[in-house]
Amino acid sequence: MAPSSSDQNGDAQTDQAGPSSHRPQAINGDASIGTVLVHGTWTQSDIVAGALDSGGNGFGRNDALITPNDARAIAKIDSVTIVGAGTGDTVVGDYFGIVAEQIGKLSVGGAKFVLTTAKDNAEIDIGNHNFAYLEVV
Ligand SMILES: [Ca+2]
Ligand SMILES: [Ca+2]
Numbered sequence: 001m002a003p004s005s006s007d008q009n010g011d012a013q014t015d016q017a018g019p020s021s022h023r024p025q026a027i028n029g030d031a032s033i034g035t036v037l038v039h040g041t042w043t044q045s046d047i048v049a050g051a052l053d054s055g056g057n058g059f060g061r062n063d064a065l066i067t068p069n070d071a072r073a074i075a076k077i078d079s080v081t082i083v084g085a086g087t088g089d090t091v092v093g094d095y096f097g098i099v100a101e102q103i104g105k106l107s108v109g110g111a112k113f114v115l116t117t118a119k120d121n122a123e124i125d126i127g128n129h130n131f132a133y134l135e136v137v
Contacts, residue, residue, distance in 0.1 A: 006033075011040035011084065029069025033077045033100070041084030042108070042131075049100040050075020051136045060088075060097025060132035075101040082108045088130030098124070098133040106133055 033049045046059040050069065055062030065075065077100040086108040088096040098106065106113040108124050113133065125131035 006035070007037045011038075011043065027066065029066030029075060030073035031075055032073075035079045036077070036081070038082045038084070042082045042086040044087075044089045044096055046096050047077060047080060047098045047100075049077050051099040051101070051134075057093060058088075058095035058097070058130075059099045060095040060130070060134055063097070063099050063134055063136050065101055065136045077103050079105040080107070081105075083110075085109045086131055087125045088128055090128055091130070094130060096131045099136060101136055103133060103135055 029050045031049050033047065036047055048059055050066055051059070051063045052066050053059050054064040069075070077098065080098055080103070088094070103115055103120065106115060113120075113122065113124075119135040119137055121132065121134045123129055123132050
């Protein structure tokens with residue numbers, strides 16, 4: 001089955017900001033996402049494939065690969081392009097993320113992030129420190 005893809009006009013913002021326990025949780029450790037293109041900004045939202053928020057603090061920090069899973073299947077996000085700015089929120093200790101076992105390409109606000117064959121993890125929202133990308137182990 002081909003991974004799903006998304007092309008979104010305008011801005012993206014979740015209506016579920018706040019305590020991360022209220023957010024939906026992914027349940028498939030082998031799921032993949034294709035290409036995600038957001039023409040506007042990205043605020044208080046997650047893109048997640050195969051990972052769970054093990055820290056209970058939102059995605060992007062201390063997350064883990066869902067188990068059991070098939071070791072041969074990589075929970076991958078092929079490509080994410082957010083044309084506008086990407087931000088989390090200003091609540092301390094509440095995080096948002098782009099999280100998968102593997103992320104192919106990532107570009108936010110015109111900045112292209114360097115992704116290696118190792119597990120990559122870095123802040124996207126440098127100002128607020130609560131929007132990051134993370135490749136889970
Ligand atoms: Ca977390
Ligand atoms: Ca990597």
